[in-house]
Amino acid sequence: MDIAIPQAHAPDEHRVALTPAGVHSLVIAGHTVFVESGAGAGAGFTDASYSAVGAHIAYGPEEIYARGDLLLTIDGVPENALPMVRPGQVVAGFLHLAVTPRRIIDALAAAGASTLSYEAIRRNDGIAPVLLPMSEIGGRLMPQLAAHLLETPSGGRGTLLAPIPGVPSAEVVILGAGRVGGNAAYGFSSWGVQTTVLDQDMDRLRAVEQICRGHVTTRLATESALAHVLPFADVVIGAVKVPHGRAPKLVSAAMVATMKPRSVIIDVAIDEGGCIETSRPTTHSNPTYLASGVLHYAVPNIPSAVARTAAHALNNALLPFALRIASQGLERAAQQDDAIARGIGLLNGQPYTSHIEQALEHS
Secondary structure: OEEEEOOOOOOOOOOOOOOHHHHHHHHHOOOEEEEEOOOOHHHOOOHHHHHOOOOEEEOOHHHHHHHOOEEEOOOOOOHHHHHHOOOOOEEEEOOOHHHOOHHHHHHHHHOOOEEEEHHHOOOOOOOOOOHHHHHHHHHHHHHHHHHHHOOHHHOOOOOOOOOEOOEOOOEEEEEOOOHHHHHHHHHHHHOOOEEEEEEOOHHHHHHHHHHOOOOOEEEEOOHHHHHHHHHHOOEEEEOOOOOOOOOOOOEOHHHHOOOOOOOEEEEHHHHHOOOEOOOOOOOOOOOEEEEOOEEEEOOOOHHHHHHHHHHHHHHHHHHHHHHHHHHHOHHHHHHHOHHHHHHEOEEOOEEOOHHHHHHHHHO
């Protein structure tokens, strides 16, 4: 198969789908790989490093979209490149179809393309293997990110995240005990930060408590519990995900208004619409804004802040699926692997799984 790796197009997106090592694996398996010039630069991979393992360098989007039968992107196809998509082409990436504008989905369908959403690839046990490392990175970035945002020059309350003798730590509330929330809770509790984790799944709360060795407070996520913890929080992290759907709005604008002045909200769920009513997408270049006196951070591609680490982790997770699809084709690979099947939205322009139909209904 001819495989193409385009440059990412979202603001401040520096990740790349495969590292040179991953490309080499595809090449020695007999496939042809095209890498758009500069695609790996943000993660520290030069064109020469890809050429050295057998990749062909493409100079411009016209060439890269013309060459690849399988497009391994980070963030899908930019709107100005949609006319270049052709029938049978597979567009793979963190597509987030639940929040993708209807016109883009319609254009991909009209082109007869197929889509594979990395975040929707899900095994029978519920694990999303390609999304998993990005969630781990996002969670582990939370303590250092929260610490920075709390600083006075960042617009925060001027509160040190960790405790010092005689002065307690900041108070952190995490909404969601999944991969992001669990990794964040581990990091905060390791720093001695007062951390409360809320979730509707008691098994997840038990797991987080065990991981953190009891150094966190866990609560069932009810409206009354939220109303109780938010006014005391210095940092609130929204880490709620719903497979194939928009994130629920757990925190209303009225709840945000009860929070401390210059406290911090980090809405990790913003790539699926956000779980805080006052959230709107921001970028790494301009990451924060004030709403109701609360500092909001809502960058959709948080792992891009550590693009090299994220690229290595994504490569490790994505490569087995890329090899299978390249050798068997998307449709046959989906027939043999339920995880791949769950990740397909469109197949040759036609809805393939229920989540694409849900995306069309809500777009």
